[in-house]
Amino acid sequence: DAGVIQSPRHEVTEMGQEVTLRCKPISGHNSLFWYRQTMMRGLELLIYFNNNVPIDDSGMPEDRFSAKMPNASFSTLKIQPSEPRDSAVYFCASKPGLAADTQYFGPGTRLTVL
Amino acid sequence: DAKTTQPTSMDCAEGRAANLPCNHSTISGNEYVYWYRQIHSQGPQYIIHGLKNNETNEMASLIITEDRKSSTLILPHATLRDTAVYYCIVRAANFGNEKLTFGTGTRLTIIP
Numbered sequence: 001d002a003g004v005i006q007s008p009r010h011e012v013t014e015m016g017q018e019v020t021l022r023c024k025p026i027s028g029h030n031s032l033f034w035y036r037q038t039m040m041r042g043l044e045l046l047i048y049f050n051n052n053v054p055i056d057d058s059g060m061p062e063d064r065f066s067a068k069m070p071n072a073s074f075s076t077l078k079i080q081p082s083e084p085r086d087s088a089v090y091f092c093a094s095k096p097g098l099a100a101d102t103q104y105f106g107p108g109t110r111l112t113v114l
Numbered sequence: 115d116a117k118t119t120q121p122t123s124m125d126c127a128e129g130r131a132a133n134l135p136c137n138h139s140t141i142s143g144n145e146y147v148y149w150y151r152q153i154h155s156q157g158p159q160y161i162i163h164g165l166k167n168n169e170t171n172e173m174a175s176l177i178i179t180e181d182r183k184s185s186t187l188i189l190p191h192a193t194l195r196d197t198a199v200y201y202c203i204v205r206a207a208n209f210g211n212e213k214l215t216f217g218t219g220t221r222l223t224i225i226p
Contacts, residue, residue, distance in 0.1 A: 004157075033212070043158070043216035056212065091157050098212060101148075105157030 002026070004106030006092050012112045018080040021109045024073055025094030033093040033103060034067055034077050043091070049075065050098050082113045118202045123221040132189040134220050136202030139183040145206045147178060148214070149187045151198040158201065158216070161187065197224045 005024040013019055025032050033048040047057040052069045060067070064083070069075040079086055089110050093103040119137040126132040138147065148163040162169055162176045164185075169176045175188040189196055201219040 031212070042218060045213050048212050093157070101146075101163055102160040103158075103214065105159065108155075108157050 004092055004094055004104055006090075006106040006109050008109060009107065010110045010112075012114065013082055014114050015083055016081045017113075018078065019082045019086075019111060019113075021077040021090050021092075021111070023075045023077070023092030023106060025075070025092070026104055027073070028096065029094035029104070030072070030097045031095045031100070032069060032075050033095075034075070035091040035093065035105075036088045037091065037108075038088045046077070055098075079111075082111075084113045087111055087113050118204055118217055120200075120202050120217065120220045122218070123223070125223050125225055126189075126192050127225050128194060129191055132192040132196065132222060132224070134187040134189075134200050134202075134222065135184065136187070137184045138202070138204045141182050141204055142206065145204045147176065147182075147185050148203040148205055149174070149176065149200060150203065150214075150216070151200045152219070153195075153198040161200075192222075192224045194224050194226065196222065198222060 004026055007022045031050045034046040035043055036046055037043045044059055046059040047067045048055055049069045052072060065079055067077045089108045091105050091108045093105040095103045146163050146165050149161040150158040151161055152158045162171055162174050164176045164178055166178055166182055178185045199219040199221050201216050203214050
């Protein structure tokens, strides 16, 4: 099993630029989650999808953040425009379905906004 | 979901059992106790979960008190690779309640 794949692993950008983070869930998993981890706030759920449909985006910090899941094997988290306070590690996780117990996390993308 | 309280940090000698406590005194009847861990620079990893009975798998054992107000995660023979932050999470098993609320966790250091 390849596990959850995230790209890029590291991203450094300048304030105001658009940033796109990518996630490929485990094959056959129907639920996908985006988290953000910072020292100040810990690990926070931003949004999750089931069968490619966004179910709960109440954790998305503001309109600069958007997430899509065009098909079962790909999701993006976009920040436009980026700000220094968006610097964090962004994790994607997937699980077989909403009834499943275990979320499988990817290795994360470390984002630095200068 | 109920709040959990964990010690900030713990040390354990390599080869010994590591016992990580968690307090969840406001837990409701339909809420499960989950444990995840996060090794440095990696994503969180599921360990085990339970409702009221003790559970054991290849990674760990979970002991839940009879009143369910606290639990203990046991790593029976800790190795250096078990050094990580361990999160105790309480979550209701309702459809649509997918939020895992990660607190600050316990930073476990295994000492050679």
